[in-house]
Amino acid sequence: MSKPLFIVLEGIDGSGTTTQLGLLERHLAGRGRRVHPTREPSQGPVGRLLREILLGGHRHADGAPVDGLAMALLFAADRRDHLCREIEPALAAGADVISDRYLLSSLAYQAQEAERDWVAGLARDLREPDLTLLLDVPVATAAERRRAAGRALERYDADDVQARVAARYRELVAADARAAVLDARGSIEEVARAVAATVDRLL
Ligand SMILES: Nc1ncnc2c1ncn2[C@@H]1O[C@H](COP(=O)(O)OP(=O)(O)OP(=O)(O)O)[C@@H](O)[C@H]1O
Ligand SMILES: [Mg+2]
Numbered sequence: 001m002s003k004p005l006f007i008v009l010e011g012i013d014g015s016g017t018t019t020q021l022g023l024l025e026r027h028l029a030g031r032g033r034r035v036h037p038t039r040e041p042s043q044g045p046v047g048r049l050l051r052e053i054l055l056g057g058h059r060h061a062d063g064a065p066v067d068g069l070a071m072a073l074l075f076a077a078d079r080r081d082h083l084c085r086e087i088e089p090a091l092a093a094g095a096d097v098i099s100d101r102y103l104l105s106s107l108a109y110q111a112q113e114a115e116r117d118w119v120a121g122l123a124r125d126l127r128e129p130d131l132t133l134l135l136d137v138p139v140a141t142a143a144e145r146r147r148a149a150g151r152a153l154e155r156y157d158a159d160d161v162q163a164r165v166a167a168r169y170r171e172l173v174a175a176d177a178r179a180a181v182l183d184a185r186g187s188i189e190e191v192a193r194a195v196a197a198t199v200d201r202l203l
Contacts, residue, residue, distance in 0.1 A: 010105060040075070
């Protein structure tokens with residue numbers, strides 16, 4: 001059995017990362033591996049606060065939302081806490097950790113509101129995933145999947161924001177030797193097979 005792997009799924013909202021994380025968990029378990037599935041924002045205290053803010057909670061007295069740079073700091077704080085309290089212990093205990101979003105999400109989303117170098121600086125010394133898979137779908141496809149799922153509107157959901165995030169994701173993956181793009185326009189089963197084939201090359 002190869003060493004525990006840290007694998008991350010990324011993509012714009014509605015690209016299917018949560019769906020595919022569950023299927024990847026089953027795939028790896030079927031290979032006899034112990035798997036620890038997780039996600040960002042995490043289930044920890046900072047992650048819970050972030051989720052509430054993303055859904056429109058925790059407004060200022062005048063109704064203003066939390067500042068964009070402050071959000072970037074919260075995402076960075078959540079990631080550090082998630083890594084130290086959950087991801088590292090799970091890897092040390094011998095489990096593969098698979099995460100629905102990680103660093104590339106900040107580099108793609110928060111860099112829309114903050115300077116890229118500043119956002120990247122917040123991630124210094126962070127553990128790098130063994131593999132980051134970008135589930136690539138057209139913005140319209142992702143929006144349609146969110147609509148069909150009856151998903152509540154979130155902070156970064158506007159189509160122009162999603163298009164910029166998608167473009168930035170592709171640039172980031174192209175510059176990262178341990179990241180790959182997968183065409184995620186196909187059926188859930190087709191995408192799952194592509195994810196599994198890419199992951200199997202690491203086992
Ligand atoms: N390949 C696919 N084809 C069609 N529908 C899909 C596909 N993958 C996921 N879906 C559906 O699209 C919806 C969104 O999928 P999912 O929740 O996995 O996306 P997500 O990337 O996690 O979204 P979010 O960023 O909002 O959490 C779900 O209803 C899911 O069943
Ligand atoms: Mg999801």
